[in-house]
Amino acid sequence: xxxxxxxxxxxxxxxxxxxxxxxxxxxxxxxxxxxxxxxxxxxxxxxxxxxxxxxxxxxxxxxxxxxxxxxxxxxxxxxxxxxxxxxxxxxxxxxxxxxxxxxxxxxxxxxxxxxxxxxxxxxxxxxxxxxxxxxxxxxxxxxxxxxxxxxxxxxxxxxxxxxxxxxxxxxxxxxxxxxxxxxxxxxxxxxxxxxxxxxxxxxxxxxxxxxxxxxxxxxxxxxxxxxxxxxxxxxxxxxxxxxxxxxxxxxxxxxxxxxxxxxxxxxxxxxxxxxxxxxxxxxxxxxxxxxxxxxxxxxxxxxxxxxxxxxxxxxxxxxxxxxxxxxxxxxxxxxxxxxxxxxxxxxxxxxxxxxxxxxxxxxxxxxxxxxxxxxxxxxxxxxxxxxxxxxxxxxxxxxxxxxxxxxxxxxxxxxxxxxxxx
Ligand code: IMP
Numbered sequence: 001x002x003x004x005x006x007x008x009x010x011x012x013x014x015x016x017x018x019x020x021x022x023x024x025x026x027x028x029x030x031x032x033x034x035x036x037x038x039x040x041x042x043x044x045x046x047x048x049x050x051x052x053x054x055x056x057x058x059x060x061x062x063x064x065x066x067x068x069x070x071x072x073x074x075x076x077x078x079x080x081x082x083x084x085x086x087x088x089x090x091x092x093x094x095x096x097x098x099x100x101x102x103x104x105x106x107x108x109x110x111x112x113x114x115x116x117x118x119x120x121x122x123x124x125x126x127x128x129x130x131x132x133x134x135x136x137x138x139x140x141x142x143x144x145x146x147x148x149x150x151x152x153x154x155x156x157x158x159x160x161x162x163x164x165x166x167x168x169x170x171x172x173x174x175x176x177x178x179x180x181x182x183x184x185x186x187x188x189x190x191x192x193x194x195x196x197x198x199x200x201x202x203x204x205x206x207x208x209x210x211x212x213x214x215x216x217x218x219x220x221x222x223x224x225x226x227x228x229x230x231x232x233x234x235x236x237x238x239x240x241x242x243x244x245x246x247x248x249x250x251x252x253x254x255x256x257x258x259x260x261x262x263x264x265x266x267x268x269x270x271x272x273x274x275x276x277x278x279x280x281x282x283x284x285x286x287x288x289x290x291x292x293x294x295x296x297x298x299x300x301x302x303x304x305x306x307x308x309x310x311x312x313x314x315x316x317x318x319x320x321x322x323x324x325x326x327x328x329x330x331x332x333x334x335x336x337x338x339x340x341x342x343x344x345x346x347x348x349x350x351x352x353x354x355x356x357x358x359x360x361x362x363x364x365x366x367x368x369x370x371x372x373x374x375x376x377x378x379x380x381x382x383x384x385x386x387x388x389x390x391x392x393x394x395x396x397x398x399x400x401x402x403x404x405x406x407x408x409x410x411x412x413x414x415x416x417x418x419x420x421x422x
Contacts, residue, residue: 002259003217005247008224009263009316009403011271012242013296013303015328015411016264017041020220021057022409022419023262028215029065030058031207033250034240035222036073036106036136037082038129040297044414050089051297054079056220059091065210067203068099071240071250073136075106076151076192099196100203101149107161107189108180109168110135116175126236127273129299137229137239139164148200151193161186204252211257219247219258225316226271226355233359236275244320263322263405265313266329267396270303272296276363279306279342288332307340307369310402315355317404325400326409330392331418336374341399342367372398380413385422388412396422 004023008014021043024030037053043060044050050060054074058064068074083093110132117134118125128134139145144167146160162182169179210217223242226232231243240246244261248254268284271277285305288294294303316322333339345352345365356362375389382388388396388410400407410420 003211003219003253003257004260004262005219005221005244005258006262006264007221007244007316007320007322008242009265009313009320009322009325010224010269010309011226011277012224013270013272014224014264014266016221017043017052017057018411018414018419019262019264019326019328019409020218021060022416023218024058024061024064026216027058027064027218029067029207029210029217030056031067031069031217031219031251032056032072032222033069033219034071034242034246035238036131036133037075037078038131038133038238038298039222041222042297042414045416048089050086050091053082053298055082055086055093055097058218059086059093059097064096066097067207067251068097068103069203069251070100070102071246072100073104073106073133073140074099074148075131076196077188080192080195097199098201098203098206099148099199101147101200103148104136104140104145105148105151106132106136107146107164108185109165109172110139112172112177112180113168116172116177120175125274127275134239148196151189152197152200154190154193157190157193158186161189207251207253211253217253219251219253221247225319226312231319233275233355233362234357236273236359260323261321262324262326263313263316263320263403264326264328265316265403267308267327267333267399268329269306269309269312270294272299272301272303276359277304277306278311278345278362278365279309279367280304281306284336287336291332293329293332307342307367308399309342309367310399311342311345311353312355313399313403314353318354322403322405324408325403325405326411327396327399327407328411330396330410331378331380331412333374333395334378334380335376337376339372339374339395340369341372341402343370343402344368380418382412382420383417385410385420388420
């Protein structure tokens with residue numbers, strides 16, 4: 001394996017955690033480059049379930065260096081509890097985890113502002129995870145953010161925090177929310193800073209050294225293409241670049257050091273939160289929820305579900321430069337007699353074969369479907385491509401072809417063993 005960027009080709013929750021875990025076997029270094037603890041990557045090892053929010057899932061394997069890059073926004077208190085949680089599960093976390101000193105931190109006022117802005121938006125709310133992600137990236141762009149390098153310097157942190165709390169308390173009061181106690185936040189974050197200090201380093205230099213050594217690096221994307229701040233269904237997006245370019249800016253590894261892009265997509269479509277989802281369908285939502293599937297790993301919210309949307313995934317191939325595809329949750333369609341796939345959008349007299357930028361217009365688009373025969377056979381025990389029912393293979397191949405990239409993994413369940421290399 002060479003240096004690989006892994007991205008979600010839909011609206012997040014594509015099952016990236018599992019695919020990252022499988023690919024990590026061949027990587028030396030695993031890097032998170034954007035997002036924060038709004039993400040939830042679920043990995044099953046035997047009977048044990050691990051949900052990671054900030055730490056790359058490479059942590060679950062021995063001798064992998066895991067890096068939280070500069071493009072991530074870190075809730076330090078959340079990171080401490082994630083490390084502690086892993087340690088309780090006997091996962092080693094020490095020198096194998098390095099955190100960028102220039103990553104920005106999420107503070108309680110970010111979370112509070114996130115919640116308050118959602119209330120203000122009323123029926124136009126985004127449906128955020130309320131983890132303070134938008135306001136934290138907002139502060140970064142406005143150049144008033146606080147970074148890990150500040151957090152681990154007590155005097156500097158205190159000075160910066162005092163100013164930021166003063167300003168944000170005024171805003172919170174104006175919104176009718178409770179102001180924050182500087183002392184309380186300082187104490188909590190100082191403790192987290194002390195705890196995290198040994199993990200903090202210049203990760204740009206460290207990753208440069210790794211590439212010079214010839215180490216193999218896996219860049220694990222969080223969220224999905226259509227939640228990208230530039231290329232997603234704005235404003236119903238997250239606040240980072242979830243597409244492949246974000247892996248470069250979020251790590252400091254240059255584009256010409258990257259070798260390939262892997263796109264992960266479900267055999268159908270899901271989305272959490274508000275915003276357009278052209279193929280949304282009650283029948284498939286009920287079916288999947290009835291099977292106990294498609295509830296968010298971070299917030300527990302029921303995901304909205306729909307048919308596979310090849311207009312969206314083809315668009316994702318274009319924006320990310322996807323070379324290879326991993327299709328997950330193929331087994332989710334095991335009981336569906338007729339499977340629909342969206343191949344174009346219709347809007348009045350217009351047809352689209354790409355995702356229009358206007359979220360309002362996208363919400364009004366009617367999907368144009370083609371139909372596939374379901375295989376009506378359980379696939380979760382299949383270990384090889386040949387063991388999959390012919391109709392399941394035909395479906396997987398067709399959606400990969402429509403997406404415009406080479407199919408290399410079909411996943412039929414959460415376990416490592418339920419991964420079929422095509
Ligand atoms: P935020 O990132 O919390 O600001 O949320 C913005 C939008 O992105 C909302 O629709 C969230 O539901 C969605 N979102 C954020 N993180 C994830 C994720 O990890 N998976 C799926 N959706 C996400």
